[in-house]
Amino acid sequence: MHEPAPLPVMIIDDEAHLRITAGQTLELAGYEPLAFESAEAALAALTPDFAGVIVSDIRMPGMDGMTLLREARSRDPDLPVILITGHGDISTAVEAMREGAWDFLEKPFAGERLVEMVRRGIEKRRLSLENRELKAELEAQQSAPGPRLVGRAPAIQRLASMVQRISQVETDVLLFGETGAGKDLVARAIHERSRRGGHPFVAINCGAVPESIIESELFGHEKGAFTGAVERRIGKFEHAQGGTVFLDEIESMPLSLQVKLLRVLQDRAIERLGANVPVSLDLRVIAATKVDLKSAAEAGRFREDLYYRLEVVTLPIPSLRERREDIPLLFQHFAVVAANRSGLEAPPLDAAGISALLAHDWPGNVRELRNLAERYVLLGATCDYRLEALLEGVGSDSGELALPQQVELFEKSLIDQALVRHHGRVSEVCEQLGLPRKTLYDKLRKYGLKAEDYRQSEAP
Known part of the structure; x- marks a missing residue:
């Protein structure tokens, strides 16, 4: 070297x-x-x-x-x-x-x-x-149309190239990756870059819909099809006409429904519950899974014929551990988004913060990183923007605060930043935060803040 x-x-x-x-x-x-x-x-x-x-x-x-x-x-x-x-x-x-x-x-x-x-x-x-x-x-990546695959690691660059190619052809797709790796984002990127981009993108979490109603959710029903069906209902597949259906956690779909999904994929038509007339469909299906469907099929937990119908084009989504060089870039991206949404500002990471990011194992992948970046912007002032302190709370029971505690931390950080910005000048802080002077003093006393401590920051 x-x-x-x-x-x-x-x-x-x-x-x-x-x-x-x-x-x-x-x-x-x-x-x-x-x-x-x-x-x-x-x-x-x-x-x-x-x-x-x-x-x-x-x-x-x-x-x-x-x-x-x-x-x-x-x-x-x-x-x-x-x-x-x-x-x-x-x-x-x-x-x-x-x-x-x-x-x-x-x-x-x-x-x-x-x-x-x-x-x-x-x-x-x-x-x-x-x-x-x-x-x-x-900025370069944000100029691209549709959802952005942020990163420059070889694994994410290969994925971006495949997304661009697949979006231009009409084929169903199977996405495989760990929880939080970004399967939903990749599905949306394929949809937005395709000719179907102006039509509906309908996402369905197969593991979150009760088995008793999932068939009605997907295919719809006619009035009187079952007890409680007081009117016709258009299902998710029909609602996505012209666009894309995203079936997340497809491994959770009941076996009884998998055979009907196979028929939809082959015939491109559905029948509402209680109807005899098929409805033709013009759509793309993108399925996603976090398990090895082939092994699940061999074990009898997933229909083998449906697996082979889905795996014509399979896209593996890299975990965050496989693209560590992208972690600082992704963190910056999520922090900018959180800052724009909240109106708060947070300082760039220092060397210790970047080291903490790269040393973490990221079991929750990109989703966990995004949550950390949002905590950094919203609550970072409470720990002097030390990323190590925020990371200690991620994934641990002690770090999970109740909603009232999180609201108090957020309020304290807002007051702290206003005091810094106005060098402890109470009247200007009251004006910025829209608080009466007595209310502000009550909150300063509650959080142990003193306006005079911030006036020193005005000195050179």
């Missing part, structure tokens, strides 16, 4: 000895120093995908460090810029931080201090570029 290339650090100073000394220190620490004697020369070499940080003196002939900071941030607000100030020049340092400097070094400084500051800046830059790449990937 190739060693990763050293990350670049721009060193900008009109004094040659400082450029040389700082460059040697950073090179020994594993970075690639890029020395410039002027801000103008450094900006000419700055590219949009620059993966490092800038270290610049403030006082230089021509363009000074403050002007460089403003120009660099106008090009890329996420680019870390570290400014070097003279001894005791506190006012300049405060101004630099207000202008968005990542940090500042006061002359003279130790090499270890420079390396540590650059290390933190490089880590921030890496996360910024990763999030930028994730957002670009999401």
Whole structure:
């Protein structure tokens, strides 16, 4: 394996000895120093995908460090810029931080201090570029018509290619995958990309419909067909005319009904209960299962002839464990959706959060990941957006909160974010949340929040 290339650090100073000394220190620490004697020369070499940080003196002939900071941030607000100030020049340092400097070094400084500051800046830059790449990937995938298969892992790319091909031909499809892997999304993607996209998509969970009424649900009935049938009812198959029927958990369909489904697949017609005249159907059937239907057929739990009728085109849906490289991208996607829906904002994941995502086993697959992303947006403020704390509650009895507790956590996070946004100014918080001042103070007391603690965040 190739060693990763050293990350670049721009060193900008009109004094040659400082450029040389700082460059040697950073090179020994594993970075690639890029020395410039002027801000103008450094900006000419700055590219949009620059993966490092800038270290610049403030006082230089021509363009000074403050002007460089403003120009660099106008090009890329996420680019870390570290400014070097003279001894005791506190006012300049405060101004630099207000202008968005990542940090500042006061002359003279130790090499270890420079390396540590650059290390933190490089880590921030890496996360910024990763999030930028994730957002670009999401925007590209969201431009595609119909439901989106988000991901760039080979397994999901193969699935997306097969979905595109299958959607253009008229054939029934069997989807096979674990619970929560996204079988419903794949079925909808096939439907939306096909010529049937403008017609109904009718989803039926075969395991959720009582056996006593499933035949009526699927095929409909005539008035008087049985006790309680006071009027004609159109079944799911007939309602999907021209479109697609999605039969989820088809392994749960009663054996007695499977033979009738086989006849529907072969004849493309149904008979309502209590009727003798068949109704012709123009539709596609997509079935989904989380079990091996062939083994179920051999064990007598599923009709063998129906299995062979369904398995002409089988699409395996990869589990989340088989596409771990997609986990951060999917999390970002679900967090953006949750943020847009709730009107809340959540910070991008840090390195520890991404590591926690990748280390988790994900028994609930994409569904579990989506739920976690929604919890991160809605309740993350209650645990300082530490993903590890939210993950500890996923799948454990202690982490399942009653509805009143979840509502309180959500309310507390809303008040917390409003206090942060308005730096503890109570009148502005009341206006944003639409609360009387007394009500807000009651809630602050209830949740142990103090407006004065947030006023410090206004300082540079």
